[in-house]
Amino acid sequence: MTEICLELKNIQKSFTEGEGVLKGISLTIGKGEFITLLGASGCGKTTTLRIIAGLERPDAGQVFLGGKEVTMLEPEVRDVNTVFQNYALFPHMTVAENIGYGLKLKKVPKNEIKKRVTEMLELVQLPGYEKRRPSELSGGQKQRVAIARALINNPKVLLLDEPLGALDLQLRRTMQTELKRLQKKLGITFIYITHDQEEAINMSDRIAVMNQGRFEQIGTPDEIYNHPKTSYVATFVGNANILYGTVENREGTKALVEFGCGSALVEMGQKCPSPGEKVTLAVRSENILLDESGSIGLEAIVKEKSFAAGQLRVTLKLPGEEEVIASRYGIDSNVAVGQKVCWNFHPEAAVLVDCKENMAQGEAPGEETYA
């Protein structure tokens, strides 16, 4: 990693006594990095962002910005700017006044402000919009203005709180590329919040998956998607099936795992567990192979068939009430609901998750382990 830009050390925060929103998170972010905090709503990602911005104080822990501690500093003196979820454009000011507000506070001369506002508007591709009011802008335009207003101050870190949440799909895609372009061009560290895994994978250098006030896993999109370390990451990012089984036998790095409805061979790599050990495996739905004749593999009954986002999803019911989803492109599948089928997966398609050594970097040592 290059120069460290922002560091969080064991941040804790709770709003009501006993209910921690953040349970001690640590994170180191390099200069010019695009990092995404990914998680479901209520996982603590917005609180993390607010603590970095200074809008919230942590109960414990420290925030370092460019090597200096800023934990207790007021938001106005931090070299950090935020793009708010609902844009938070000042309705009584024009676009130019909105964007120039930060410079005006820094007592930059008027001409200079005007010049830089024009530059900023060009950068976000809204030239000539100076005199408009926020109420006259579309959602995407408001978004661009909010980004320009934050970026004009040349912050060390730009915080973006689900900035594309209110836009439609088409616009989201455009803005994703746009944001990535801006970030590359300016070389500013972006901390981006989203609950959309696609967005996170598309844009980020690194993703930190959050769950219940902790980091589950921090890593590159490839690591997160292809090598999830916990079942939460596997399901949240990869829409994987989680299978619980017991190791029956070991052959080198491969293990034969018994799932209650049959057993399958799994490639375990270096940390291959020994026979008798209980394991949790994640297999993404597109890697589940269906055998319609119902002869080879693990047993199941087809419970449901649905078509979504260009994929056919077949929900299989296992004997032990668990469910497994198999998906593939196209709709040409002959299975009928209620039919008995067999399913399987390649040994390399399963990923071992939720074992002790796999704990995320953010985890405070010695605390509870994952089941």
Added chain:
Amino acid sequence: MRRRRNGSVWMILPLYIFTLVFVAGPLLYMFALSLAMPNETHGVDWNFTLENYKRILDTVYLNTFAQSFKLAVTSTVIICMTGYPFGYYMARMSESRKKRAMLFLMLPFWVNSLIRLYGWIIILQNKGILNFILKKLGIIEKPLKLLYSYPAIVIGMVYVLLPFMVLSVYSSAEKLDWSLVEAARDLGASRTKAFWTVTFKLTIPGLLSGVILTFIPSMGLFFIADILGGNKIVLVGSLIQEQMTRGGNWPFAAALAVVLMALTTIMIILYRRITNVRELEGIG
């Protein structure tokens, strides 16, 4: 737990100080006063006594309370009956008309209420306009004695307090989702049935807050009874005023005020209860 050092304390301080000194302070003083003994010429003997409260139990004073209460109830009922349709119909006007009606409703606020009441004196007096018209129409022969009577006070009360009810009903009817009424009609409710089961039920909070806004002042607006009722009807308000000025018995006035305040507080608590219950039921 570490708390944010707050830069906004200075904003709230004036309100805190002002409220404590000039609202809470005087009210506490009133309470203390009501437990003290009167002394000649506005003086107070700071000896504890319940005498002032005992004195209220005297039939003369109890009657005063009863009369005030009766007047307040009568006025409030009339205000409800006239003000509800007023606010309701106003809320159903077209947007441009609504604005104009609102303006017309607020305008009299700016004319001194005493002067407006004086207009009623002109209308109601023995040789006034109303009697003149009634006589011309041949409905009456001798002029009716309208002014300085109970109905005159009620007219004055209703007149002064009605706009509060109208505003309160209007604002709650305005927020009403009229498609609910349409849905009720669609489901087979008659126009009347739809009104009572949907519209009225949903605007009850507005009606109730209107009741509070009219009932409480009507207990204390002694000057209306004074001007339009002559000296015939003594209300608690007039009694307190008299004790504070001519009577010179401040502790007794304070005791009367404490009782009056207790009554109105009970009203407010009841109102809160009712609206809270309604909110719990999901209709409020």
Added chain:
Amino acid sequence: MKKNGKFAGFYLGLMFFLMYLPIGVVVVFSFNESKLPVRFTGFSLQWYERLFGNSAMQEALVNSLILAVLSCLISAVIGTLGAVGLFRIHWKTKGVLEYISILPLMIPEIILGMVLMAFFYMLGLPFGMLTLLIGHTVFCVPYILMEVKARLAGMDPSLEEAARDLGAGSFRAFWDITLPLIMPAVLSGSLLAFAMSMDDVVISIFVNGPKLSTLPIKVYTQLKTGVTPEINALCTIMLGLILFILFLYVFFGKVKSRLFK
């Protein structure tokens, strides 16, 4: 569906007629020649002349205006800051304070008047403009407080945070962002408070002291003793003034909206 029938129109018309009837009567009789407001005997402006010659009445009017403006200003400051403060601060006593501060609207005026009189007497404050000012501020603050509070509740809290984030201090954020946005509420609350102050008899009568008189008190004593049609003239002038201001407001509002379209 959302349309009023004929009866509604008739009813509203009647109610508005009854509302304006006494005002109309007062206006008409202000031009009456005779002193007795019984029959219209002929057009005359003598009551207006009398009114302008009546220094006591003028003094009362001036007192009332000074009082209303001052109490409005003071309560606008206290109420606005207080509402914003209450919004920002989460003290345990906050709820109680808020309840007490709007109490003046929830208890009969007579109690407030009497209590303030006794309290000022105990403090040894000289009865006059100062006591009137405090008294009026007591019941003006809640109007502004409640208006501003309602407006703040509808305001996006992230606006102020955005200002802080961009480098504004706590006060600067209030001044640049919050204040302009709540200004309409401050103004409408102040307007209401002004009207209430100009109209108040009950509290004023307790705290005005022997020498100072406000317009409503003057009118009240006149109504109790002997009425002179000067009051009619005064009412007409006030009404004319209000209509004039209203006209200006509407007129300039239209011009403004046309200019800034």
